[in-house]
Amino acid sequence: DGGITQSPKYLFRKEGQNVTLSCEQNLNHDAMYWYRQDPGQGLRLIYYSQIVNDFQKGDIAEGYSVSREKKESFPLTVTSAQKNPTAFYLCASSKDNEQFFGPGTRLTVL
Amino acid sequence: GQQLNQSPQSMFIQEGEDVSMNCTSSSIFNTWLWYKQDPGEGPVLLIALYKAGELTSNGRLTAQFGITRKDSFLNISASIPSDVGIYFCAGQPPAGNNRKLIWGLGTSLAVNP
Numbered sequence: 001d002g003g004i005t006q007s008p009k010y011l012f013r014k015e016g017q018n019v020t021l022s023c024e025q026n027l028n029h030d031a032m033y034w035y036r037q038d039p040g041q042g043l044r045l046i047y048y049s050q051i052v053n054d055f056q057k058g059d060i061a062e063g064y065s066v067s068r069e070k071k072e073s074f075p076l077t078v079t080s081a082q083k084n085p086t087a088f089y090l091c092a093s094s095k096d097n098e099q100f101f102g103p104g105t106r107l108t109v110l
Numbered sequence: 111g112q113q114l115n116q117s118p119q120s121m122f123i124q125e126g127e128d129v130s131m132n133c134t135s136s137s138i139f140n141t142w143l144w145y146k147q148d149p150g151e152g153p154v155l156l157i158a159l160y161k162a163g164e165l166t167s168n169g170r171l172t173a174q175f176g177i178t179r180k181d182s183f184l185n186i187s188a189s190i191p192s193d194v195g196i197y198f199c200a201g202q203p204p205a206g207n208n209r210k211l212i213w214g215l216g217t218s219l220a221v222n223p
């Protein structure tokens with residue numbers, strides 16, 4: 001069954017801790033993306049990667065970091081430098097222009 | 111970052127009614143995409159449009175790529191309760207070789223049974 005998985009669905013962390021969100025895809029897509037969504041808001045691009053071992057900052061990259069060591073995986077680390085990390089995080093992948101999304105991870109920082 | 115103008119922001123309709131929403135931009139796009147997001151889930155691709163003037167249907171959904179390449183429309187006919195959710199438009203600009211999409215802020219649809 002091809003698709004994109006994100007884990008966990010819900011994540012709680014204490015303020016000041018770094019946390020890594022997982023994103024895996026078995027669609028053989030070259031490009032992967034991380035978005036942030038706040039209540040009642042649209043999607044804001046954090047980072048994206050068009051190919052293994054390469055990634056670019058999106059519109060709101062400050063306080064986040066990523067890696068792309070494998071085609072299938074694109075983990076996102078929310079660092080303590082991110083001032084307001086509580087949000088819904090969405091991972092996506094694409095072969096051409098059509099992006100396909102995972103189920104999302106809701107991060108709550110206490 | 112750049113955003114698309116998506117309207118209306120929200121709609122509350124009766125079951126069985128038709129729905130229309132649109133996205134506009136000041137610049138042209140090569141691709142228009144329409145997604146639906148259910149609460150707490152990731153967006154799901156509904157329709158993809160690749161050519162100016164293209165009209166594409168997916169069941170009760172119909173979308174059009176505007177002839178000027180600066181807008182797109184999504185229509186839902188005979189709405190049902192499961193149509194509830196947030197509908198997003200997204201566009202792929204022609205410039206550059208990256209695959210970044212430009213997103214609208216969404217249209218929230220509520221259906222009264």
